[in-house]
Amino acid sequence: MCTFFVANDWTFLIISMSIEQNMKTSFSTKRLSIILLLFTLVLLLCGGSYVLIKTYRPQWLHTPAIATNPATTPILGFVDKLNEEPTDGGKISVLGWAVSKAGIARVELVLNGKLRIPLTIAVPRVDVAQAFPDYPDSGKAGFEGKVDISNRPIELQTLELVVTDKQGGESILTRRTLPALNAKQTWSDLLKLRGLKRDDVFYFIMATSNIASGGATDVDTIFRPYESDTVKVGIRVPILYLRTTKGRASDYTFDADFPSSHKCGTRTIAEDNLNGVIDYAVKHQLPVLFTLNGGIWADAACDAPEWDINDVLEHDAANLQWNEKNQVMADDYLKNLSGSMDSPELGRSLAFNIYATKNRHYKKRNLQHAASIIRKFATQYPALFIGVTTDPDVYLNPFFSGQQWYDYNPGTLRQFREWLRGRTIFRTDYGRRA
Numbered sequence: 001m002c003t004f005f006v007a008n009d010w011t012f013l014i015i016s017m018s019i020e021q022n023m024k025t026s027f028s029t030k031r032l033s034i035i036l037l038l039f040t041l042v043l044l045l046c047g048g049s050y051v052l053i054k055t056y057r058p059q060w061l062h063t064p065a066i067a068t069n070p071a072t073t074p075i076l077g078f079v080d081k082l083n084e085e086p087t088d089g090g091k092i093s094v095l096g097w098a099v100s101k102a103g104i105a106r107v108e109l110v111l112n113g114k115l116r117i118p119l120t121i122a123v124p125r126v127d128v129a130q131a132f133p134d135y136p137d138s139g140k141a142g143f144e145g146k147v148d149i150s151n152r153p154i155e156l157q158t159l160e161l162v163v164t165d166k167q168g169g170e171s172i173l174t175r176r177t178l179p180a181l182n183a184k185q186t187w188s189d190l191l192k193l194r195g196l197k198r199d200d201v202f203y204f205i206m207a208t209s210n211i212a213s214g215g216a217t218d219v220d221t222i223f224r225p226y227e228s229d230t231v232k233v234g235i236r237v238p239i240l241y242l243r244t245t246k247g248r249a250s251d252y253t254f255d256a257d258f259p260s261s262h263k264c265g266t267r268t269i270a271e272d273n274l275n276g277v278i279d280y281a282v283k284h285q286l287p288v289l290f291t292l293n294g295g296i297w298a299d300a301a302c303d304a305p306e307w308d309i310n311d312v313l314e315h316d317a318a319n320l321q322w323n324e325k326n327q328v329m330a331d332d333y334l335k336n337l338s339g340s341m342d343s344p345e346l347g348r349s350l351a352f353n354i355y356a357t358k359n360r361h362y363k364k365r366n367l368q369h370a371a372s373i374i375r376k377f378a379t380q381y382p383a384l385f386i387g388v389t390t391d392p393d394v395y396l397n398p399f400f401s402g403q404q405w406y407d408y409n410p411g412t413l414r415q416f417r418e419w420l421r422g423r424t425i426f427r428t429d430y431g432r433r434a
Contacts, residue, residue, distance in 0.1 A: 071169025073102040076132070077141075079161055079174045083222065092147045094119055096161065097128045098173065099135040103166040107143040110160040119145035155180075184228040191229060200230050203386055205289050207236045210271035211280050212260060220284040234287035234386050237277045241366045242294040243308040244270045252309035252362060254369040264302040274370055278377050287386045290374055294363055295392035296399075300344040303331070309362045314348045319359050321349045321397050321407035334399050349397045355411035363393075 077098030098104055108116045123142030132138040149156070161173040191200075204223070208215040216235050223233040244258035256274040263269060274290075281288045299310040313319045317328045333347035350359045371388070378385035397406045 069168055069170050071100070071102070071163075071165050071167070071171045073100055073165060073167065073169060075100045075104075075163050075165060075169070075171035075173075076135075077163060077171075077173045082159065082161070082174065082176065092145075092149060092159070094143070094145045094147070094161065096143055096173065097123075097125050097141040098143065098163045099128065099132050099138050099141045100163075100165045101135060102169065103136050104141070105164045105166045105168075108162050108164070109145065109147055110158075110162050111149070112157050113160065116162070117145070117147050119143045179226070184231075188229070196229055198382075201232055202230060203232050203234045203287060203289070205234045205236045205386065209238055211235075211237060211277055212272070215271070216280065216284070216286065220286045232287055234289060235281075236289040236291055236386075236389075237272055238291040238293045238298075238392070239272065239274050239277070239370060240270045240294070240298045240308075241292050241370045242310040242362060243298055243304070244273055245307055245309060245366070247307050248305075248312075252307075252312070252366075254366040256370070256373055258307075262304075262307060264304040267302045269302070269304045269307055274373055278373075281377075281384050282381060285384065287384050289386040290370075290388045291392065292367060292370055292388060292390050293392040294350075294366070294390075296346060296349040296395050296397065297344075297392055300346055303345065309366075310350065313350060313359055313362070316358075318409075318411075319350055319356055320409065321351050321412075322409045323400070323404040323406055324408050325404075326408060327404075329400075329404075337399065346397075346399045349395060349406075351407055351409040351412055352394070353407075353409060353411040353415045355414060356409070 075098055077096060079094070079096040081093055081095035083093045092109065094109055096107075098107060104121060107119045107121050109119055110116050121143045122137070122140040123144050124140055125142040126139065128141040129139035132141070135141070156178050158178065159174075159176045162170055163173055164170050206216070206219050208219075216237075219233060219235055227233060241254055242252070244255050245252040246255045257276075258270055258273040260268055260271060260273070277288060277290070280286070294310060299308050299314075303311050305311040305315075314331060320328050322328055329347040331345040331348040332343065335343040335345070337344060337346065350356070352359075354360070367390075374385075374388060397404075400406075
């Protein structure tokens with residue numbers, strides 16, 4: 001009887017182990033099959049993607065030929081201009097200069113590392129002669145050319161400017177890798193299926209100013225060949241809405257045509273006016289991001305109280321940001337700071353609290369005036385309107401970093417304490433007081 005039960009126990013154990021092993025084997029096989037299936041799908045997707053974009057691949061990985069005979073005597077030079085007009089054909093304009101103690105024998109534009117096209121050399125360059133008087137022929141160091149490639153059966157991948165000295169040594173002044181001719185059409189089919197939306201457009205924005213005197217020159221031409229339906233170039237221009245006004249006699253109302261001839265000392269009060277920027281954008285079909293600036297940088301160039309209401313408001317300490325010692329510094333206290341302008345006036349900045357009623361009155365009035373003009377422009381030319389930013393208006397004075405802290409204006413402290421207490425003004429009534 002015991003043998004029988006022992007035999008059955010062992011039989012049961014063996015059968016159980018066999019079933020468990022089969023289940024493990026089956027599970028492992030299924031898991032392996034799933035992994036192989038997923039791997040196959042990934043390969044198919046990658047292969048399909050490669051086929052899809054193969055014809056659009058830009059030549060990012062193309063390595064042009066290196067100068068075969070590097071110059072032993074240094075060759076100095078600069079490329080002032082190298083423009084493709086446009087990148088898919090037409091002409092290539094070249095302008096620059098090069099000097100060497102060994103003398104310059106020739107300058108060539110090299111296409112795709114193979115095709116060498118000679119450029120005109122010995123072009124007069126007075127500026128180079130003044131900078132390098134000890135170099136031979138530095139007064140004729142210029143080179144130039146306009147190369148017509150429209151009749152050449154070639155797809156441009158790289159452009160190089162190779163200078164050869166009179167000893168036969170070569171130096172590459174510049175090398176440029178170009179996108180494939182149809183790179184901009186990589187995803188065009190998918191875009192056509194869905195349709196273009198305003199938020200699809202990504203802007204490369206050039207921050208500039210002094211538009212009337214050339215601050216945005218060539219932005220609309222140099223980068224245009226690289227634009228697509230979803231990638232555009234634009235400019236960002238500051239509009240000093242508290243500074244460009246009709247002056248004291250008109251209570252400092254905003255002037256969209258503020259003349260650039262107005263000066264404080266030798267400095268221009270404002271380099272741009274709103275209508276001038278709008279006219280330039282329309283004429284050149286160049287999208288604009290308007291920076292409405294009534295902040296600390298807006299009046300930093302110089303004091304102009306006859307035009308700038310910001311400068312007038314800064315004469316009253318109640319309108320200003322205070323430091324932790326209840327001090328208001330002189331506006332030129334930081335005049336020795338290095339930066340984009342000489343002796344900027346950055347010591348004073350207007351307070352933001354709701355009790356600074358004069359600040360809020362002039363800011364609101366002039367902002368609304370400027371915004372109404374921009375709104376008309378955006379309605380009439382939606383493709384040229386990127387947006388509006390008032391970022392410069394929200395600075396708590398950062399220029400005393402680690403030395404002073406802002407803002408301790410009594411009105412600011414009062415507003416903060418009321419917020420801590422949960423006063424009604426910071427709930428439903430806030431919208432009417434803002």
